[in-house]
Amino acid sequence: MEGKKFDMNYYLDHLVPLVSSCLEDLLQAASYESGRGGAPGSAAPFVAGASMFFNSMEEFGHAFAAASATLMADLPNFTDIDPVIQISEVMV
Secondary structure: OOOOOEOHHHHHHHHHHHHHHHHHHHOOEEEEEEOOOOOOOOOOOOOEEEEEEOOOHHHHHHHHHHHHHHHHHHHHHOEOOOOOOOOOOOOO
Protein backbone atom coordinates (compact mmCIF):
# COMPACT_ATOMS: atom_id res chain seq x y z
CA MET A 1 0.00 0.00 0.00
CA GLU A 2 1.57 3.19 -1.15
CA GLY A 3 2.31 5.68 1.62
CA LYS A 4 1.82 3.10 4.38
CA LYS A 5 4.37 1.17 6.43
CA PHE A 6 4.43 -2.52 7.21
CA ASP A 7 7.48 -4.23 8.68
CA MET A 8 7.13 -7.90 7.68
CA ASN A 9 10.20 -8.93 9.67
CA TYR A 10 8.74 -7.46 12.87
CA TYR A 11 5.38 -9.05 12.06
CA LEU A 12 6.93 -12.50 11.73
CA ASP A 13 9.65 -12.24 14.39
CA HIS A 14 7.71 -10.43 17.13
CA LEU A 15 3.98 -10.40 16.51
CA VAL A 16 3.61 -14.09 15.66
CA PRO A 17 5.25 -15.21 18.94
CA LEU A 18 3.25 -12.56 20.83
CA VAL A 19 0.01 -13.91 19.36
CA SER A 20 0.95 -17.45 20.39
CA SER A 21 1.91 -16.30 23.86
CA CYS A 22 -1.25 -14.25 24.41
CA LEU A 23 -3.71 -16.79 23.02
CA GLU A 24 -1.97 -19.79 24.57
CA ASP A 25 -3.79 -23.11 24.28
CA LEU A 26 -6.99 -21.62 22.86
CA LEU A 27 -5.31 -21.01 19.48
CA GLN A 28 -5.46 -24.39 17.75
CA ALA A 29 -3.51 -23.41 14.60
CA ALA A 30 -2.52 -20.34 12.63
CA SER A 31 -1.01 -19.31 9.31
CA TYR A 32 0.51 -15.95 8.44
CA GLU A 33 0.59 -14.75 4.84
CA SER A 34 2.19 -11.98 2.79
CA GLY A 35 0.03 -10.42 0.08
CA ARG A 36 1.56 -10.91 -3.38
CA GLY A 37 -1.02 -9.70 -5.89
CA GLY A 38 -4.60 -9.18 -6.86
CA ALA A 39 -6.01 -9.10 -10.36
CA PRO A 40 -3.34 -9.43 -13.08
CA GLY A 41 -1.02 -6.43 -12.94
CA SER A 42 -2.47 -5.02 -9.72
CA ALA A 43 -1.16 -4.83 -6.19
CA ALA A 44 -2.46 -7.15 -3.48
CA PRO A 45 -5.47 -5.73 -1.64
CA PHE A 46 -3.83 -6.68 1.68
CA VAL A 47 -0.18 -6.48 2.76
CA ALA A 48 -0.51 -9.44 5.09
CA GLY A 49 -3.05 -11.81 6.51
CA ALA A 50 -3.45 -14.27 9.32
CA SER A 51 -5.80 -17.19 9.69
CA MET A 52 -6.34 -18.30 13.26
CA PHE A 53 -8.28 -21.39 14.24
CA PHE A 54 -10.22 -21.91 17.47
CA ASN A 55 -12.50 -24.73 18.61
CA SER A 56 -15.50 -22.42 18.95
CA MET A 57 -16.68 -18.83 18.82
CA GLU A 58 -16.78 -18.89 22.60
CA GLU A 59 -13.10 -19.79 22.82
CA PHE A 60 -12.26 -17.12 20.25
CA GLY A 61 -14.19 -14.53 22.26
CA HIS A 62 -12.48 -15.53 25.49
CA ALA A 63 -9.02 -15.49 23.91
CA PHE A 64 -9.40 -12.10 22.28
CA ALA A 65 -11.10 -10.48 25.26
CA ALA A 66 -7.97 -11.23 27.24
CA ALA A 67 -5.39 -10.50 24.50
CA SER A 68 -6.79 -7.74 22.30
CA ALA A 69 -5.37 -4.78 24.27
CA THR A 70 -1.85 -6.24 24.16
CA LEU A 71 -2.05 -7.20 20.48
CA MET A 72 -3.58 -3.90 19.35
CA ALA A 73 -0.99 -1.94 21.34
CA ASP A 74 1.75 -3.66 19.33
CA LEU A 75 0.37 -2.57 15.93
CA PRO A 76 2.23 0.77 15.76
CA ASN A 77 5.50 -1.12 16.16
CA PHE A 78 5.18 -2.54 12.65
CA THR A 79 2.37 -0.82 10.73
CA ASP A 80 0.25 2.27 10.35
CA ILE A 81 -2.43 0.35 8.45
CA ASP A 82 -5.75 -0.21 10.25
CA PRO A 83 -6.44 -3.93 10.59
CA VAL A 84 -9.44 -5.55 8.93
CA ILE A 85 -10.89 -8.38 10.96
CA GLN A 86 -13.16 -11.04 9.53
CA ILE A 87 -14.59 -13.92 11.50
CA SER A 88 -15.33 -17.01 9.43
CA GLU A 89 -16.47 -20.55 9.99
CA VAL A 90 -14.55 -23.37 8.33
CA MET A 91 -17.04 -25.23 6.15
CA VAL A 92 -14.91 -27.98 4.58
